[in-house]
Amino acid sequence: MEIRFGKLSDVIVITDIFNFYIxxxxxxxxxxxxxxxxxxxxxxxxxxxxxxxIYVVIENDSVLGFACSQPYRSISAFEGTVEVTVYLDENAKGKGVGSSLYSRLFVELEAQGVHRVLSGIALPNDASIALHKRFGFREVGVFNEYAQKNGKYISSIWLEKVLPLNLTL
Known part of the structure; x- marks a missing residue:
């Protein structure tokens, strides 16, 4: 299993993974x-x-999943905050792929001076919540039935992680 920065050639598989979840x-x-x-x-x-x-996991020349950090909001007040997510190919779940991706991503985010990392998880999703809590995220709240998809309301739990202060800033 190899973890590397995402390449343009990975976008096809990343799109397929996103679309599976949609x-x-x-x-x-x-x-x-x-x-x-x-x-x-x-x-x-x-x-x-x-x-x-954005990082991808490669095994046998196939992308098994990706993790990325994106802007939380596009105003300067949130400059030190990112939102993270991880998505895996259905066959890669339960094999430590998500943990490997997040381990790499968080090391890189610390090096970039990120202060706070956020993640919103649609409920129910016990596996994703457990993954985030293993990485030191804490629950900050739940948005109850704030979104709708296919005629059903969806709630999300929001979690945050504080990264160590990078004194080189």
């Missing part, structure tokens, strides 16, 4: 699948020397 779960609130072109535009935000990073 079609089969409430983890993504979109009701229409993503196009490859849409994800290409989204992918442009990631740079290895920034707070906005």
């Amino acid at each position: 079609i089969n779960t409430n983890a993504r609130f979109e009701e229409q699948i993503f196009s490859y072109e849409d994800r290409l535009e989204w992918f442009q935000q990631f740079e290895s020397n920034s707070k906005y990073q």
Whole structure:
């Protein structure tokens, strides 16, 4: 298993992974699948020397999943805060892939001087909540029935993680 920074050539598989969750779960609130072109535009935000990073796990030349950090809000007040997410191929769950991705991502975020990491998880999702809590996230609240998909209301738990202060800033 290899973890590396995401490449443009990974976008096809990343799009497929996203679309699996859109079609089969409430983890993504979109009701229409993503196009490859849409994800290409989204992918442009990631740079290895920034707070906005994306890592993929490769095994036997296949992408098993990805984890990324993105802007929480696009105003300067949230400059030290990122939102993170991890998505895995259905066959990669329960094998430590998510933990491996987050381990790498959080080391890089610390090096970039990120102060606070947020994650919103659509409920129910015990496995994702457990993963985040293993990495030191704490619950900050639940948005009850604040979104709707396929005629059903969805709630989300929000979690936060404080990264150690990087004194080189």
